[in-house]
Amino acid sequence: MINNRVVITGIGVVAPNAVGAADFEKALKEGRSGIRFFEESQSLNFRCQIAGKPLITEDYKAHYFDDYYQNKLDNNAIIYACLAGFEAWENAGLIHHQNQIDFDSGMIIGSGALGLDGSNHAVFSKILAGNNKRLGSRAIPESMSSGAAAYLNKILGLGNRILSNSSACITGTESVLLGYEHLKLGKAKRMLCGSTEGDGIFIWGAFDAMRILTSDSNEDPTNGSRPMCDSSVGFVPGSGSGAMVLETLESAQSRGAKIYAEILGADVNSGGLRDGGSMTAPNSNAVAHCMKNSLREAKVASNEIDLISGHLTGTKGDSTEIKNWKKALGGPQDKFPLINTPKSMIGHCIAGAGSIELVATLIQIEKSFVHGNYNIKKVNPDITAEIPLERIPMNTVHKEINTVIKANFGFGDLNCSIVLRKWKDG
Amino acid sequence: MDKNTIQEQLKEIIAVYVPDKEILGKLTLEHDLINDLKINSAHIVDIVLDVEEKYDVMIEDDVIMKMGTIGQAIDIIHGKVLEK
Numbered sequence: 251m252i253n254n255r256v257v258i259t260g261i262g263v264v265a266p267n268a269v270g271a272a273d274f275e276k277a278l279k280e281g282r283s284g285i286r287f288f289e290e291s292q293s294l295n296f297r298c299q300i301a302g303k304p305l306i307t308e309d310y311k312a313h314y315f316d317d318y319y320q321n322k323l324d325n326n327a328i329i330y331a332c333l334a335g336f337e338a339w340e341n342a343g344l345i346h347h348q349n350q351i352d353f354d355s356g357m358i359i360g361s362g363a364l365g366l367d368g369s370n371h372a373v374f375s376k377i378l379a380g381n382n383k384r385l386g387s388r389a390i391p392e393s394m395s396s397g398a399a400a401y402l403n404k405i406l407g408l409g410n411r412i413l414s415n416s417s418a419c420i421t422g423t424e425s426v427l428l429g430y431e432h433l434k435l436g437k438a439k440r441m442l443c444g445s446t447e448g449d450g451i452f453i454w455g456a457f458d459a460m461r462i463l464t465s466d467s468n469e470d471p472t473n474g475s476r477p478m479c480d481s482s483v484g485f486v487p488g489s490g491s492g493a494m495v496l497e498t499l500e501s502a503q504s505r506g507a508k509i510y511a512e513i514l515g516a517d518v519n520s521g522g523l524r525d526g527g528s529m530t531a532p533n534s535n536a537v538a539h540c541m542k543n544s545l546r547e548a549k550v551a552s553n554e555i556d557l558i559s560g561h562l563t564g565t566k567g568d569s570t571e572i573k574n575w576k577k578a579l580g581g582p583q584d585k586f587p588l589i590n591t592p593k594s595m596i597g598h599c600i601a602g603a604g605s606i607e608l609v610a611t612l613i614q615i616e617k618s619f620v621h622g623n624y625n626i627k628k629v630n631p632d633i634t635a636e637i638p639l640e641r642i643p644m645n646t647v648h649k650e651i652n653t654v655i656k657a658n659f660g661f662g663d664l665n666c667s668i669v670l671r672k673w674k675d676g
Numbered sequence: 677m678d679k680n681t682i683q684e685q686l687k688e689i690i691a692v693y694v695p696d697k698e699i700l701g702k703l704t705l706e707h708d709l710i711n712d713l714k715i716n717s718a719h720i721v722d723i724v725l726d727v728e729e730k731y732d733v734m735i736e737d738d739v740i741m742k743m744g745t746i747g748q749a750i751d752i753i754h755g756k757v758l759e760k
Contacts, residue, residue: 317691318692318693386721387722
């Protein structure tokens with residue numbers, strides 16, 4: 251059986267606190283918040299009136315978009331995915347040819363509620379007013395779940411597998427897992443992998459109705475997202491996209507590409523909505539099983555891990571997650587790795603979360619730092635009962651990071667875990 | 677509104693849907709929207725919507741089929757504007 255080694259050679263990101271990988275690095279280091287107050291959420295009586303939404307300039311768009319994309323694309327999830335995807339492709343040193351198809355490259359670009367992006371308000375309104383005739387040709391591609399991949403591929407012209415996964419909050423990590431497995435099997439040389447989430451009242455309003463969003467920070471938005479904090483009451487919704495170019499080691503080396511990291515192992519599973527698992531909460535045994543499987547595939551021992559990139563949304567689930575990490579990693583409490591999440595700065599970007607957070611992880615691996623977990627006044631005592639306080643950096647720590655395990659968990663009792671290692675030549 | 681004005685405005689409307697912008701510099705009445713300008717056929721509906729909005733007119737489905745060339749499109753828009 252073909253068993254290719256798989257590496258990451260390109261990154262791109264559109265996050266609430268930064269657009270583009272270079273600015274994202276700065277934002278992570280300085281703890282820049284992308285969480286803002288939204289008047290529309292207030293006027294519609296949402297309990298949570300804050301969210302994270304990327305701010306994209308027309309100039310930034312113009313670097314990657316032609317005039318059609320620049321002037322006509324409305325769906326935020328698609329715009330974010332295209333910008334992150336083109337950036338990753340360019341960052342990997344790859345080019346696209348207008349009249350050629352590349353059958354060795356494919357893409358897996360997942361999304362969450364792509365059709366519920368705020369931009370589709372106009373589509374619903376026209377249909378409800380009896381004016382469906384006034385919908386243009388973009389109404390379908392800008393609401394179909396595969397829309398982001400379709401618009402990316404109109405420009406890139408990739409001819410291998412083009413897939414759009416949708417698995418709630420694990421969508422981003424799962425897109426990388428799917429690309430990794432495809433490349434391992436030798437079915438392609440390169441896969442553009444990532445995920446995206448749009449924004450607006452239709453997405454946020456439904457989460458708000460579940461009483462799982464932060465409702466105590468409408469007057470203090472940047473303090474609203476507080477993973478692992480004693481006072482956290484819910485998550486802050488975010489949007490955006492992360493993208494990575496995955497490549498077989500052979501392909502990357504043959505073209506002399508810069509390699510960020512190797513994917514050593516990955517696993518995706520479900521708790522079956524059993525044994526404590528439900529639509530909204532994970533089955534802890536399944537979570538630990540998933541983490542352990544990814545480590546086993548990676549042939550990585552727990553004491554080799556330098557950093558955990560957690561899911562850690564800022565809900566009561568955070569302490570359960572820490573317990574699950576401990577269960578999966580085993581070992582003495584004082585050997586627990588550093589743990590962080592960028593969610594204090596960007597909120598929970600739902601289906602975009604996994605890919606944005608993986609890009610954050612790759613930046614930290616490349617630039618040798620661990621960004622802080624901001625907004626914590628006092629760590630949740632259920633967490634400090636499990637792990638030492640100093641394992642939760644509150645500010646950026648400069649440190650070489652070689653091995654990272656990253657996991658996300660999603661509605662429908664889904665788990666995904668990935669193990670990465672910094673690439674060192676020779 | 678004269679046909680020259682409509683031609684200039686139509687050129688602006690279709691520009692975003694034309695993949696090869698160079699051809700816009702030497703646009704003629706005989707240019708076929710799909711075959712010569714390589715506009716994706718799905719975008720003909722978008723162009724009709726843009727035209728309807730710009731001139732506040734209604735273009736019926738059977739008339740859309742007759743918008744083959746730039747010249748034909750101009751004649752249709754001109755006729756609709758006169759009807760107003």
